[in-house]
């Protein structure tokens with residue numbers, strides 16, 4: 506069996522959530538790690554069982570003849586690094602967010618097409634037991650039509666979170682704050698469940714207030730002011746008339762469980778972190794919790810990152826072997842989640858509602 510030769514670009518906090526699952530695939534072998542900080546690349550290489558380390562990703566791709574790279578970099582680098590890696594003949598799996606502008610994301614999809622390579626974007630929480638249960642109940646008609654939805658994310662990003670990062674907290678490098686970094690998963694899930702995911706985009710409009718209420722006096726490790734939003738309050742309206750509201754902030758006292766509630770014709774679906782509870786008006790109840798036997802050892806990491814990276818990464822490698830698109834591919838995300846996140850920021854910045862054209 507052909508084994509894909511894999512490299513990890515960016516050896517910071519999330520990288521074990523890529524390197525460990527990639528290492529466990531029967532059709533892949535992690536051969537090299539790259540980081541501007543050589544010690545980080547060396548430490549991850551030791552964890553993933555490979556020897557080669559680099560500080561330049563292009564050199565790594567060329568010298569190691571890589572088939573796949575995982576991009577675990579600051580947000581503003583996702584697009585330029587993905588485009589170059591695709592041009593150099595690699596398939597790419599990038600962390601969320603896809604990019605920090607529409608133009609950047611479009612360039613990634615164009616590069617994947619032009620070079621006939623695969624582009625995947627991580628939204629691992631769609632694979633959670635709770636998300637899957639609610640999606641099944643909606644698709645199977647059990648819940649009936651969705652009447653309205655709401656979501657909350659109240660997490661904690663301390664001053665140290667910013668003062669220890671060279672890139673967080675800035676529009677140029679993080680591309681935003683609480684929405685694009687923390688709440689993006691929950692907003693993605695809520696909108697995917699309402700139905701834009703696999704059936705094309707049915708976003709109609711959005712209207713969002715964003716503000717920096719508690720972090721504005723902070724500076725990050727580069728000395729740049731933390732001027733991105735630390736709270737957002739928004740409404741997303743879908744073409745079918747469903748109104749989805751969300752509230753997110755990242756200056757709470759701890760990372761509380763995210764919550765999504767869908768009020769439906771035949772009952773209510775409630776997601777809390779990785780779990781879900783579906784209550785039907787006829788008294789039936791369905792509960793989904795993570796299967797304790799279904800664990801993957803990433804070697805650490807906070808629980809709010811969830812446990813589903815391994816599932817999405819397995820689909821990515823299966824898709825490569827089967828020469829099909831992975832489920833959560835760049836083209837799909839560009840037309841749905843990415844378009845929506847960029848719309849939310851346009852509305853937040855201009856303080857006006859944004860209408861989605863198609």
Ligand SMILES: NC(=O)c1ccc[n+]([C@@H]2O[C@H](COP(=O)([O-])OP(=O)(O)OC[C@H]3O[C@@H](n4cnc5c(N)ncnc54)[C@H](O)[C@@H]3O)[C@@H](O)[C@H]2O)c1
Pocket residue numbers: 514515516517518519520539540541542545560562576577578579580582600601602627629670686809810811
């Ligand atoms: N899916 C999730 O649940 C989840 C959770 C955490 C982080 N993330 C995402 O993962 C990505 C990385 O986040 P992180 O927390 O690991 O960041 P991090 O700052 O800990 O790591 C980024 C690493 O990239 C390296 N780097 C920067 N520029 C580079 C370059 N040009 N070449 C090589 N290396 C370079 C840095 O030295 C650093 O080690 C972000 O997109 C973030 O949003 C996703």
